[in-house]
Amino acid sequence: MSLTLTCCDAVRLEGAQRLTFLPDLFGGDFMTSEASVYAYAHRYCPDYQGGFWQFYRLPDGGGFMVPDVEKLIFCNADNWFEQTVSGEVAGIILTALVLNHRSWHHSNHDHEELCRHFCRRHEQLMSFADTHTESATIWRALD
DSSP, X not given: OOXXXXXXXXXXXXXXXXXXXXXXXXXXXXXXXXXXXXXXXHHHOTTOOOOOEEEEEOTTSOEEEEESOSEEEEEETTTTEEEEEEHHHHHHHHHHHHHHHHHHHHHHTXXXXXXXXXXXXXXXXXXXXXXXXXXHHHHHHHO
16 A cells, blocks of 8 residues: 655655664664554554554654554544544554653653653654644544
């Protein structure tokens, strides 16, 4: 499947570029964080069936993961959000949730360097989300 981003600032990574993406995005916690993105997809997207994910890097070094699907129903019971969203938007939301939750985890376990890394990556992604054509949907899902 070929996905087209609605914002042109993110670059889809191909081939060998993908090898360093997860460690760059999630730092030394990349294995747990990657697994968390997939687990959150199962939790928040009832029709998610697994599959390939695209990786997108932002100009400032941040990035996000995108499931290779056209659309997903995204349900966040914590804020009563339920809406069909593009795979791109679902990926931005899921990556933001993991970045936020892992920053809290590292803050609570005195891992200051990883906490700062996750906070910086979260801020970078939210700055990108602010310019996204579906920013209102992204923020509503995260509210």
